[in-house]
Amino acid sequence: xxxxxxxxxxxxxxxxxxxxxxxxxxxxxxxxxxxxxxxxxxxxxxxxxxxxxxxxxxxxxxxxxxxxxxxxxxxxxxxxxxxxxxxxxxxxxxxxxxxxxxxxxxxxxxxxxxxxxxxxxxxxxxxxxxxxxxxxxxxxxxxxxxxxxxxxxxxxxxxxxxxxxxxxxxxxxxxxxxxxxxxxxxxxxxxxxxxxxxxxxxxxxxxxxxxxxxxxxxxxxxxxxxxxxxxxxxxxxxxxxxxxxxxxxxxxxxxxxxxxxxxxxxxxxxxxxxxxxxxxxxxxxxxxxxxxxxxxxxxxxxxxxxxxxxxxxxxxxxxxxxxxxxxxxxxxxxxxxxxxxxxxxxxxxxxxxxxxxxxxxxxxxxxxxxxxxxxxxxxxxxxxxxxxxxxxxxxxxxxxxxxxxxxxxxxxxxxxxxxxxxxxxxxxxxxxxxxxxxxxxxxxxxxxxxxxxxxxxxxxxxxxxxxxxxxxxxxxxxxxxxxxxxxxxxxxxxxxxxxxxxxxxxxxxxxxxxxxxxxxxxxxxxxxxxxxxxxxxxxxxxxxxxxxxxxxxxxxxxxxxxxxxxxxxxxxxxxxxxxxxxxxxxxxxxxxxxxxxxxxxxxxxxxxxxxxxxxxxxxxxxxxxxxxxxxxxxxxxxxxxxxxxxxxxxxxxxxxxxxxxxxxxxxxxxxxxxxxxxxxxxxxxxxxxxxxxxxxxxxxxxxxxxxxxxxxxxxxxxxxx
Amino acid sequence: xxxxxxxxxxxxxxxxxxxxxxxxxxxxxxxxxxxxxxxxxxxxxxxxxxxxxxxxxxxxxxxxxxxxxxxxxxxx
Numbered sequence: 175x176x177x178x179x180x181x182x183x184x185x186x187x188x189x190x191x192x193x194x195x196x197x198x199x200x201x202x203x204x205x206x207x208x209x210x211x212x213x214x215x216x217x218x219x220x221x222x223x224x225x226x227x228x229x230x231x232x233x234x235x236x237x238x239x240x241x242x243x244x245x246x247x248x249x250x251x252x253x254x255x256x257x258x259x260x261x262x263x264x265x266x267x268x269x270x271x272x273x274x275x276x277x278x279x280x281x282x283x284x285x286x287x288x289x290x291x292x293x294x295x296x297x298x299x300x301x302x303x304x305x306x307x308x309x310x311x312x313x314x315x316x317x318x319x320x321x322x323x324x325x326x327x328x329x330x331x332x333x334x335x336x337x338x339x340x341x342x343x344x345x346x347x348x349x350x351x352x353x354x355x356x357x358x359x360x361x362x363x364x365x366x367x368x369x370x371x372x373x374x375x376x377x378x379x380x381x382x383x384x385x386x387x388x389x390x391x392x393x394x395x396x397x398x399x400x401x402x403x404x405x406x407x408x409x410x411x412x413x414x415x416x417x418x419x420x421x422x423x424x425x426x427x428x429x430x431x432x433x434x435x436x437x438x439x440x441x442x443x444x445x446x447x448x449x450x451x452x453x454x455x456x457x458x459x460x461x462x463x464x465x466x467x468x469x470x471x472x473x474x475x476x477x478x479x480x481x482x483x484x485x486x487x488x489x490x491x492x493x494x495x496x497x498x499x500x501x502x503x504x505x506x507x508x509x510x511x512x513x514x515x516x517x518x519x520x521x522x523x524x525x526x527x528x529x530x531x532x533x534x535x536x537x538x539x540x541x542x543x544x545x546x547x548x549x550x551x552x553x554x555x556x557x558x559x560x561x562x563x564x565x566x567x568x569x570x571x572x573x574x575x576x577x578x579x580x581x582x583x584x585x586x587x588x589x590x591x592x593x594x595x596x597x598x599x600x601x602x603x604x605x606x607x608x609x610x611x612x613x614x615x616x617x618x619x620x621x622x623x624x625x626x627x628x629x630x631x632x633x634x635x636x637x638x639x640x641x642x643x644x645x646x647x648x649x650x651x652x653x654x655x656x657x658x659x660x661x662x663x664x665x666x667x668x669x670x671x672x673x674x675x676x677x678x679x680x681x682x683x684x685x686x687x688x689x690x691x692x693x694x695x696x697x698x699x700x701x702x703x704x705x706x707x708x709x710x711x712x713x714x715x716x717x718x719x720x721x722x723x724x725x726x727x728x729x730x731x732x733x734x735x736x737x738x739x740x741x742x743x744x745x746x747x748x749x750x751x752x753x754x755x756x757x758x759x760x761x762x763x764x765x766x767x768x769x770x771x772x773x774x775x776x777x778x779x780x781x782x783x784x785x786x787x788x789x790x791x792x793x794x795x796x797x798x799x800x801x802x803x804x805x806x807x808x809x810x811x812x813x814x815x816x817x818x819x820x821x822x823x824x825x826x827x828x829x830x831x832x833x834x835x836x837x838x839x840x841x842x843x844x845x846x847x848x849x850x851x852x853x854x855x856x857x858x859x860x861x862x863x864x865x866x867x868x869x870x871x872x873x874x875x876x877x878x879x880x881x882x883x884x885x886x887x888x889x890x891x892x893x894x895x
Numbered sequence: 896x897x898x899x900x901x902x903x904x905x906x907x908x909x910x911x912x913x914x915x916x917x918x919x920x921x922x923x924x925x926x927x928x929x930x931x932x933x934x935x936x937x938x939x940x941x942x943x944x945x946x947x948x949x950x951x952x953x954x955x956x957x958x959x960x961x962x963x964x965x966x967x968x969x970x971x
Contacts, residue, residue, distance in 0.1 A: 237925040241918045270951040271927045418930065421921060422913055426929040429951075442952070452954075456938075465941045559956050563942035566958075572945075665919040665961055666945055667926060670954040 180227045180338045183252060185279060186263035187272050188234030189552075189671035191291045195263055195321035196231045197679050199331065221331055230257065236271070238278045240390055252282055253376075258338035261330060263289040263321070266296040266303055267672060269440055273432045276312070281379040285337035286314045289330050294320040295672075299450065300443030308439045322677055354427040361385060361412040368404050372396060385409055386421050452672040456556070465560045472553070476544045477582075484537025491536060492783055495529030515722050519708055527704025528697070531764050534584070534614050535693060541583040541614075542685040549576075549684065550676035555668060562666055568647045569654030571595060571666055574604040578646065580688070581611040585821040587688035588613075589828050597665075603653060605828050606838045609817035610645045612638055615765035618785045619812050622769055625790040626797035627805040638813065645814055649845060652882045692820065699819050703763040710736065711774055728775055746868055747811055747847070748804030748854040758811065764818045772796045803861060807854040814846035852876050897969065899934065899948070899962040907935040908967035915964040927951045928965060 184199075186192045196204075200219025217231040232251060233244035240246040252260065260279050264272035279286050290305055309316040315333045319326030353359055365381040372395050383391030384405055397405075409420050416423050449457075458464055500521045507517045548554055554576055562572030573595045581588025588608045595601040612620065617635075624634030653659045710733035714723045723730060729752075737752030737759070744755050753775045761768040766782055773781025776795040784792040800808065816822060816839045826835040855872035859865065902908055910932050913920055927950045928934065937947040937954060945958045 236922075239921055239925060241921055268951070268953045271953060274925065274927065418912070422924065422930060425921075425924040426931060429927060429929045429932060453937075456954075460938065460940065460947075462941050559945065559947070560940050560942075562958070563940060563944045665922065665958065667919070667922050667955070667957050667961070669926070670947060670956055672953075 177226045178339075180224075180259070180335060181255070181257040182221075182227060182229045182334050182338070183232055183255075183257035183260045183284075184229050184263065185232045185248060185252075185260055185275065186234065186291075187236055187265065187268075187275060187669075189669060190234070190263050190265040190268075190272060191321045192231070192234055192263050193680055193683075194677050195289065195291065195319070195327070195330075196229065197683065198321055198324055198327050199229055224331065224335070227331070227335060229261070230255075235275065237275060239386075239388070252279075252284065257284060259285045259287060259334045261287050261289060261334055263291050263319075266290045266292050266318075266440075267299065267301070269303075269436055270429070270432050273435065274428060277428055277432060277435075278379075280312065280314065281376070281382060283376045283379070286312075287330060287333045287337055288312065288314060288316045289319045289321075289326065290316055291319050291321055293318040294323060294325065295674075302441040302443075304439050308435070311435050311439070322675070354424075354431055357412060357415060358385075358423060358427040361408050364408045365405050368401050368408070369395065369397065372401070382424060385412075386424050450672065452552075452670075455673050456670070459553070460556055460560055469557065469560065472548075473579075476541070476548075480537060480541040480544060480583075483540050487536030487540070488533045488786065491533040492529070495525060495533070496780065496783070499529070500525055515712070518712065519705065523705050523708030524701060527707070527763075527767075527770075528701050531615075531700050531766070532693070534766070535689060537614055538583045538692060539685060539689050542580070542587070542688045543681060545580055545583075546681035546684040547676045550674065550680050552671045552673045555670050558666075558668060559670060565650075566666075568650030569603055569659060570607070570650055571597070571600045571604075573666075573668070574600065574607075577604050577608045578611050581608045581613060583614055584688075584692050585609045585611075585613050585817050586691050586824045589821060589824040590688070590691060592828060599659060602829065602834060602838075603650065603659060605825055606653070606841060607646045607649055609821055609825075609842060610649065610814055611642045612813055613765065613817075613821075615818070616813055618766050618769045618782055619761075619809055621788070622772075622785050622793065622796065623805050623809040625785065625788055626793045627800055627802055629790075638809070641810070642813065645845075645849070648883060652879075653841075655882065655885060691824070699823070700764055703819065707733070707760055707763065707767075707771075725777060728777075744811075746855070747850040748807040748858075749800070749811075751799065753799060754808055758808075758815070761812055762816070762819055764820070765812070768812060803854060803857045807850045807857070810853060811846050811850040814842065814849060816842045816846075848875055848879065852879070897967055899936075899946075899965040899967050900959055902936045902967070902969070904936050904938055907933060907970050909933050909970055910965060911968050912966040913964060914966065915961075919961060920964065923957065923961065923965070926955055927953075928955070933970065934967065 184192060184196055196217065196219065199221055201222050203222070204217055204219040219229050219231070221227040221229060230251065232248040235242075235245045235248050238245060238249045238252075240249055251257075260282070262276050262279050264276060276286070276288060288308075290303065290308075293303070296303055303318075305316045305318050315337065317326050317329050317333060319330060321327065354362065362378065362381045362385055365384050366377050369377065369380060369384065380391055380395065385408075387409065412423060413420055418426070459468055461468075503525060504517055504521050507520065557575055557579075558572035560572075561575050565572055565574055574592075577588045577591040577595075579588075580591045585608055588611070589605050592601050592604045592608065595604055620635055620638045624631055628634050711728060711731050712722055713720055713732055714727070714730045715721075715732060715735075716730075728734060733756055734752050737756030740755040740759060741750040741752050744750050744758065749755065749758075753772070756775070757768045757771040760771040769782045769785055772793075773779065773784075776793075776799075778784065778793060778795060781793060781796070784790075790797070797805070817825075822835070822839060825838050826832075829835050829838065852872050852875055855869045856876065859869050863869070897908075899908070899910075910928055910930055912930065913924060913928070928948075932950060935949040937949045939946055940956075943959075945956045946962055947954055947956050949955075
């Protein structure tokens with residue numbers, strides 16, 4: 175007979191080692207998806223060696239109050255899905271705050287097993303933790319674990335299974351884990367007896383939520399008006415007696431109860447200078463003066479490694495495709511007697527198009543490994559800490575930096591990283607501005623302009639990064655002062671976790687998930703678009719019928735016709751020719767397509783490779799198409815205009831709203847258009863052009879932009895929640 | 896009224912009341928800043944804001960503007 179299915183819910187604070195434990199429990203048997211309606215990652219897995227036991231990873235939360243989407247998901251899952259057992263992981267070096275969640279979980283009438291994690295770190299630091307005493311007081315099993323080293327993991331599994339199967343020893347907390355001070359306890363007991371008959375299950379949980387005036391917890395209970403009134407009067411009496419509001423009363427009571435629970439459970443080691451290892455590191459890393467030089471140095475090393483290692487790997491992947499796969503497929507297809515156009519489509523269109531995109535993957539993987547390590551160590555939180563003040567000035571929060579940092583590799587995982595920002599307002603701002611940071615695929619455009627048009631001027635490339643940063647700042651300030659985004663950035667309440675040795679598993683997993691989100695698109699949207707583009711470039715409409723054309727007749731292709739129409743739109747920006755217009759449009763597929771398209775148009779083979787190898791003479795034909803000014807304007811527009819389809823897809827998923835997706839895309843287009851327009855038209859004046867209607871318009875737009883930038887924030891600023 | 900914002904680095908205090916309302920306040924309370932809990936100012940960020948606070952043996956960072964909502968009593 176099949177054993178009964180057991181569902182374990184894994185819950186715990188952020189930074190408690192939850193991900194590590196989940197990976198240890200499930201190995202590779204994981205399914206990753208999204209929670210319905212929100213973009214928070216949902217992970218489920220099967221326990222190693224126990225096929226009938228599944229683990230549901232809940233988002234890292236500090237409490238079960240429904241204030242952040244993560245908390246609401248966890249709460250709804252626990253209340254509605256009713257897992258058989260909750261495995262609550264807590265950080266042993268941070269017992270009291272972690273137990274805050276535990277005491278709430280214990281009220282849910284679901285068996286709880288506590289994993290006392292980082293026990294090795296606590297032992298090393300010389301703390302003495304009496305887990306047996308804690309177990310007795312909580313009334314649920316407490317297991318000492320070190321998820322990183324695998325210690326206690328099997329015991330957790332055994333305990334969870336035991337608890338789920340109704341083993342009395344592991345049974346549910348017989349007395350609720352924490353009993354409050356007499357006054358509060360009485361009020362909750364009173365409420366319990368009021369709701370008694372209407373609430374068969376979880377009476378204490380509902381009563382304590384009712385005491386907090388948590389409307390959501392009472393939904394679904396058919397309380398009469400009289401019952402509601404009685405509850406309200408019980409709350410009011412307690413509030414008067416304790417001279418505070420009920421929410422404060424209950425959080426304070428909970429922490430007071432935890433203090434009693436942990437009394438004599440943990441004996442902290444006495445230190446001479448009262449400093450932990452993390453304190454010592456922080457003394458330097460967030461030092462008044464050294465914080466920024468260290469930050470800049472870390473970033474410099476990171477990018478040096480990613481780029482220097484990346485170039486070699488990029489060549490390697492290009493080699494596989496260009497010298498390996500393409501000739502192989504070509505020979506094979508010729509052998510089968512396939513027609514010329516089909517071979518062209520497969521080799522040029524499909525393999526060439528997708529290969530160009532995939533050549534960025536190694537560099538991206540290296541960058542994501544390094545960023546993953548910084549995250550796992552705990553340095554990312556410090557970056558948010560030292561940059562918050564700066565970012566707040568332009569309407570973002572310190573946490574916005576991380577998405578932008580990842581965005582230098584690829585906007586897609588960058589946009590996805592905005593999930594860690596709690597406030598919807600800040601998250602939207604970050605999503606809109608992240609694509610402005612030059613991603614890896616935009617580098618060839620920069621290289622082309624710097625190398626071929628500006629004669630290899632060294633300052634063009636760094637300048638574009640500063641331009642990216644500058645654009646984010648300007649855009650942030652402008653957006654912050656608009657009606658939709660007005661108000662202070664949301665509160666910044668963040669834990670600075672203790673530094674930890676990074677775990678190979680965690681870093682590998684986050685790298686894989688981020689890179690995969692990019693690779694996946696290469697196989698779908700980029701593949702499809704490459705095929706469509708190949709057709710448009712290789713076919714023309716002659717006398718009403720579709721004919722395939724030779725490479726040297728590309729100016730007659732359908733793509734060229736489309737480019738010519740779009741040229742009217744881009745002419746005021748200095749690149750109205752069909753070639754540049756078409757390249758800009760193909761950039762929407764993937765930004766490096768801009769260069770590949772030029773290559774096809776100007777009949778330069780492997781244009782992207784030539785640019786990457788800095789052999790600018792080879793791409794002189796492209797350079798001749800531009801003046802320095804129009805090239806610069808072209809580059810600006812391509813850097814800041816709506817990102818590639820993959821990134822737009824990411825925006826849509828993270829915004830989770832059609833309106834906001836279109837707002838972001840429309841905003842980016844207008845921002846880029848106006849910026850290029852001003853630069854080109856005013857640049858023309860400085861290079862001896864005559865004053866025209868367009869230059870007049872540019873001056874007006876410049877004045878308008880400066881107004882938006884420097885105007886006073888709207889009156890009546892609200893502090894948004 | 897003395898708030899967390901009036902304390903200097905290294906000073907310790909006990910929380911006496913939380914002002915303000917809504918989600919921010921609840922979040923701060925959930926993180927352990929509640930009536931009767933001792934706190935210590937660990938440091939200010941290099942640009943003077945936000946503030947790093949030691950509470951319940953861990954490090955929490957909040958902005959100065961939110962510190963003004965936290966009423967405290969200095970301890971020696």
